Every structure is written in C-alpha cells, then in structure tokens.
Amino acid sequence: MLHISPFRQALIWLTVAVGLLLALPNLFYDRVETHNDAIATGAEGAGWPSFLPSNLVNLGLDLRGGAHLLAEVNVEDVYASIMDATWPEVRDALAAERDTVGFVTREESPADELIVRVSDAAGADRAAEIVRGLARPIQTLTGAGSTDIEVVQNGPVLTVRLSDAEKLAVDDRTMQQSLEIIRRRIDEVGTREPVIQRQGDERILIQVPGVGSSAEIIDLIGTTAQLTFQQVIGPVDDPDSPAGVGQEVLPSLDQEGIYYILDSAPVVTGEELVDAQPAFDENGRPAVNFRFNVSGARKFGDYTLDHIGTQFAIVLDEEVISAPVIQSHIPGGSGIITGDFSVPESTNLAVLLRAGALPASLDFLEERTIGPQLGQDSIEAGQRAALVGGLLVIVFMGMTYGLFGIFANIALIINMGLIFGILSLIGATLTLPGIAGIVLTVGMAVDANVLVFERIREELRTAKGPARAIELGYERALSAIVDSNFTTLITAGILYYLGSGPVRGFAVTLGLGILTSVFTAIFVTRALIVVWFARKRPKTIEV
Known part of the structure; x- marks a missing residue:
C-alpha cells in the first residue's frame, strides 16, 4: 500500500524546513552581511533578527569584485632583527669575563651580521669561544646537526652571522608567520573568505572579495603595528642628533619637533602581547588596554622595579606614542596606551596589536581591483542561465508528466533552496564555476524523477x-537512481581532490546538488504524491 509513516513524513518536511531556513539569509544578502560585520567588530548587529540564521554563501572574487594582490616578503629584515636581539646576549656573556676579554663594543655591520670588537686582543680567542657557546642547535629536520650562528674571528673583531641552515629555517618561519598574521588581520575586520596562499619561496597571493580597492587591503596589511617598550636615553629636538651604537632616534607621535634617543634593544615587544582591547582613559579619551604573557609581564615588572623615576618609551611603528616617567613598580603585565586616537583608530589599533606585527616588510609586486560591476555582470549571467535552464526543465516536466511533473517541479525548487542552505551552513564560497555546477544540477535534478515516472508508466x-x-x-x-548518481558523485569527488580553485568550486556545488536532488526525488516527490493520493483516492492516474 502507498504509505509513508507520520514520523518519516515529519522528518522529511523538517529537513526541508531547516534547509530552506538556512538558505533564507541569502535573499537579504546586503542586510545580513552588514549585520554580520557589525557583530564581528564587536558592535551590536542590526537589521536582521538574531533568532534567524545569519550564515551566507560567500561570493568569490569573480562574482563580487574585490582586491587581488601579490606581495613579496623581505625576509632579510628578519635577519637584522635577530642580530639586534643577539647583541644584548653577546654583550652580557662577554661582560661576565671582562677581565679576560676587556671592554666590548658593537661596530657598524651589514643587516645580517653582528660585528663585535673586544678591547683586549689577547682575549679574542676566549671571546670567540664564549660567543660560539651561545649557539643553539637547529630543531628542523633539514638543519639537523647545525647551529643557528657562525662566529668568524679576525684579530680582536668577531663577526657573528646566521648559518645557512638557520637562514632557511628563518625564511620558512617568516613566511608562515606572515601568512597567519595577514589572514588574522583580514579576517578580523569582517571580510569574507579571503584567498591567502604562499606562492614560491617569498611571495604571498592575497585575494579579498567585496573590497572597494586594493589600497584598503594594502593599508591594513602594510601597517606593521609593532609595539615595543624601550629605555629612554634622553629627549632631543634634532632628528639628526648623534646616537651611539645600539641606539636610535625616533620622533614623538603627539609632540611635533620632539625626538627621543632610545636604546635599540626593547625591554618588551609586541610578540609577548596576549591581548589588546579598545577602551577609554580616565579622561574619557579613546585608548587601548594591553596585557602581556607571563614572560613579558615578568620583564615589564622587573624593568619598572629597577628604573623608578626614569622615562621609558612606548613605541609603535617607530614613533614614540608616549614616554611616561615610571612612578612605581608595575606588576601584572597590564597597561594602557593613550594618544590622540579616535574611536575607530583605537579599535583598529587593538585589532592590529592582537594580530601581531609582521615579521618582515612587504613589497606589493602586483595589485588589481576587480570592480563590483564585473562581478555583478557575472552574477546576472549566472542567474539568467539558471533561470532559463530551470524554466525549460519546468515546462518540459509539466508538459510531459502533467500533475506528477508539477510535483517534480516543486521538488526542484526545494532542491535549489537546499543547495544554498548547505552552502551557507558550511561557509562555502560560490564562484562562477560553482554557478555552472548549480545550473548543471537543475537538469540532473529531474533525472531521478524521470526514471521513477517512466517506471510507474510501465507498471500501469x-x-x-x-x-x-x-x-x-x-x-x-x-x-538505477543510486547507480547513476553515485558514479557522478565519484567524479565530483575526484575533481575536488585533484583540482584547485574554480575546479573545486564546481565539484562542491555539483556534489551537493547530486545529494539534494536524490533526496528530493526519492523522498520529497514521494511525500507530495502520498499526500495527494491520500486526499484524492483516484481510481486511475495519468503519468
């Protein structure tokens, strides 16, 4: 007897309802996206009910327009940073045996080298031995058995440089850090599904849909947001004031014409920052609260304890944003950055500090902006193709199978809704090839119904x-339905596994379309027919 249990009926229609509910936000794309971006930036969302789902099908660069960038990472910058960080360690190690090696000074050197001179030439051999003892083994497989630094002695002058194995490890680590920091910066400001991937040894491809110009992304990525706390040697009014080796002259952000001579070796760096949040100071002005990790908090606390009454500088991107006098010991590793900020600037600064500083500067070799008009043309072309294809299928099914064809057409419409519901649920990105997969699914979706209806005709x-x-x-x-669709599903799986980019987008929509079309053909159309048959009780039927 033709019958579906009430439980199975309820399960089928519940699945349909959930799928269509998940697809609903895509009918109000701009409103929901504005709501989601407000939530992502910590503001209160508006314009979309909070009890409804808010996941959207992300539109790819070819559908929405956006920015396309190719950046080159200057890994040599990291070598200089490592050498600067190595100098205090070398200086302290040699100072511990001053009786043997004499006084230690740092000489001018290339960015990837550290040149040290000892005053007692007779102790140069001992000095070289001490510095070589600071070398650490490299922990990578390719650098097994090597150390991170090499020391060359030339009389009383020691040249410390990175080993080749360490340079390879640093290059790879720098690229990985740059990729992660760029991804966090772009994602945290609410953009949708950026493509950020490594190309070659030192280049990164960045594609961000929905951005008005590539300059917006360059401004966001290019800001280093490197926070350091450095000892103040003294204020000056001339940017060309002489500074000793291991010192630098940086301008004040708020006070025009004021400069500070600082110790180049930072007390604490932004790498030890664990949190930064926009806030307001005691006068109600926008500011940024920050908090260090355990090691940073200890360094910060020890420094403030030993330097009460002296100035220290809070430096952001090579500008002194504040140079307060240490009034007392500051334990706990927490503090506040004040300055001439607006509320959006303090929010953006907090985002950049949380994401971390880029380990090296970037050179943008290629930048393109794909206009939204081109993306809109692609969407409209895809919509026209889907609409024409869908109408032809609907007309064909109605003329060929009558009432049963109408049931199949209702299932086809539900099928489209389920596809977009699943794409929204998994956060998939829809591209032009993805639309091609959906259009192909429209034709394939009724294939299972055709097999069923033709079989019913034979049985009649x-x-x-x-x-x-x-x-x-x-x-x-x-x-027959399972066999034909299963082989196509295998093909979609192979395309996804072996393909990339557009090919994967096509495979995803094709695979999902197969699953939803089988569900609607086997369950939804049958449920519709069972409901109709139970009410009409026809003696004969025409298929």
Missing part, C-alpha cells in the same frame, strides 16, 4: 492499481 500497463504502480515505480527505479 500491467493492469496494477495506481497505488501499487506508484509504490513499485519507486522501488524498482531506486537501483
């Missing part, structure tokens, strides 16, 4: 009753 010719014919039609067409 054997003088069986309509209920029995419908039941046998679904049962005996099932194997």
Whole structure:
C-alpha cells in the first residue's frame, strides 16, 4: 500500500524546513552581511533578527569584485632583527669575563651580521669561544646537526652571522608567520573568505572579495603595528642628533619637533602581547588596554622595579606614542596606551596589536581591483542561465508528466533552496564555476524523477492499481537512481581532490546538488504524491 509513516513524513518536511531556513539569509544578502560585520567588530548587529540564521554563501572574487594582490616578503629584515636581539646576549656573556676579554663594543655591520670588537686582543680567542657557546642547535629536520650562528674571528673583531641552515629555517618561519598574521588581520575586520596562499619561496597571493580597492587591503596589511617598550636615553629636538651604537632616534607621535634617543634593544615587544582591547582613559579619551604573557609581564615588572623615576618609551611603528616617567613598580603585565586616537583608530589599533606585527616588510609586486560591476555582470549571467535552464526543465516536466511533473517541479525548487542552505551552513564560497555546477544540477535534478515516472508508466500497463504502480515505480527505479548518481558523485569527488580553485568550486556545488536532488526525488516527490493520493483516492492516474 502507498504509505509513508507520520514520523518519516515529519522528518522529511523538517529537513526541508531547516534547509530552506538556512538558505533564507541569502535573499537579504546586503542586510545580513552588514549585520554580520557589525557583530564581528564587536558592535551590536542590526537589521536582521538574531533568532534567524545569519550564515551566507560567500561570493568569490569573480562574482563580487574585490582586491587581488601579490606581495613579496623581505625576509632579510628578519635577519637584522635577530642580530639586534643577539647583541644584548653577546654583550652580557662577554661582560661576565671582562677581565679576560676587556671592554666590548658593537661596530657598524651589514643587516645580517653582528660585528663585535673586544678591547683586549689577547682575549679574542676566549671571546670567540664564549660567543660560539651561545649557539643553539637547529630543531628542523633539514638543519639537523647545525647551529643557528657562525662566529668568524679576525684579530680582536668577531663577526657573528646566521648559518645557512638557520637562514632557511628563518625564511620558512617568516613566511608562515606572515601568512597567519595577514589572514588574522583580514579576517578580523569582517571580510569574507579571503584567498591567502604562499606562492614560491617569498611571495604571498592575497585575494579579498567585496573590497572597494586594493589600497584598503594594502593599508591594513602594510601597517606593521609593532609595539615595543624601550629605555629612554634622553629627549632631543634634532632628528639628526648623534646616537651611539645600539641606539636610535625616533620622533614623538603627539609632540611635533620632539625626538627621543632610545636604546635599540626593547625591554618588551609586541610578540609577548596576549591581548589588546579598545577602551577609554580616565579622561574619557579613546585608548587601548594591553596585557602581556607571563614572560613579558615578568620583564615589564622587573624593568619598572629597577628604573623608578626614569622615562621609558612606548613605541609603535617607530614613533614614540608616549614616554611616561615610571612612578612605581608595575606588576601584572597590564597597561594602557593613550594618544590622540579616535574611536575607530583605537579599535583598529587593538585589532592590529592582537594580530601581531609582521615579521618582515612587504613589497606589493602586483595589485588589481576587480570592480563590483564585473562581478555583478557575472552574477546576472549566472542567474539568467539558471533561470532559463530551470524554466525549460519546468515546462518540459509539466508538459510531459502533467500533475506528477508539477510535483517534480516543486521538488526542484526545494532542491535549489537546499543547495544554498548547505552552502551557507558550511561557509562555502560560490564562484562562477560553482554557478555552472548549480545550473548543471537543475537538469540532473529531474533525472531521478524521470526514471521513477517512466517506471510507474510501465507498471500501469500491467493492469496494477495506481497505488501499487506508484509504490513499485519507486522501488524498482531506486537501483538505477543510486547507480547513476553515485558514479557522478565519484567524479565530483575526484575533481575536488585533484583540482584547485574554480575546479573545486564546481565539484562542491555539483556534489551537493547530486545529494539534494536524490533526496528530493526519492523522498520529497514521494511525500507530495502520498499526500495527494491520500486526499484524492483516484481510481486511475495519468503519468
């Protein structure tokens, strides 16, 4: 007897309802996206009910327009940073044996070298031995058995440089850090599904949909947001004031014409920062609260304890944003950055500090902006293709199978909604090839219904009753439906596994379309027919 249990009926229609509910936000794309961006930046969302789902199908660069950038990472910058960080360690190690090696001074040197001179030439051999003892083994497989630094002695002058194995490890680490920091910076300001991937040894491809110009992304990425706390040697009014080796002259951000001579070796760096949040100071002005990790808090606390009454500088991107006098010991590793900020500037600064400083500067070799008009043309072309294809299929099914064709058409519309519901749920990105996969699915979606209806026709010719014919039609067409769709699903899986970019987008929509079309053909159309048959109780049927 043609029958579906109430439980199975409820399960089928619940699945349909959930799928269509998930697809609903895509009908109000701009409103929901504005709501989501407000939530992502910590503001209160508006314009979309909070009890409704708010996941969207992300539109790719070819559909929405956006920015395309190719950046080169200057890994040599990191070598200079490592050498600067090595100098205090070398200086302290040699100072511990001053009786043997004499006084230690740092000489001018290339960015990737540290040149040290000892005043007692007789102790140069001992000095070289001490510095070599600071070398650490490299922990990578390719650098097994090597150390991170090499020391060359030339009389009383020691040249410390990175080993080749360490340079390779640093290059790889720098690229990985740059990729992660760029991804965090772009994602945290609410943009959708950027493509950020490594190309070659020192280049990064960045594609961000929905951005008005590439300059917006360059401004966001290019800001280093490197926070350091450095000892103040003294204020000056001339940027060309002489500074000793290991010192630098930086301008004040708020006080025009004021400069500070600082110790180049920072007390604490932004790398030890664990949190930064926009806030307001005691006067109600925008500021940024920060907090260090355990090691940073200890360094910060020890420094403030030993330097009460002296100035220290809070430096952001080589500008002194504040140079307060240490009034007392500051334990806990927490503090506040004040300055001439607006509320958006303090919020953006907090985002950049949380993301961290780029380990090296970037050179943008290629930048393109794909206008939204081009993306809109692609969307409209895809919509026209889907609409024409869908209408032709609907007309064909209605003319060929009558009322049963109408049931198939209702299932086809539900099928489209389910595809977009699943794409929204998994956060997939829809590209132009993805639309091609959906258009292909429109034609394939009714294939299973055609097999079922033709089988019902055959069963009716054997003088069986309509209920029995419908039941046998679904049962005996099932194997053919599963076989044909399973082979296509395997093909989609191979395309996804072996392909990349647009090919994967096509494979995803094709695979999802196969699953939803089988569900709607086997369950939804059958449920519709069962409801109709239970109400009409026809003696004969025309398929």
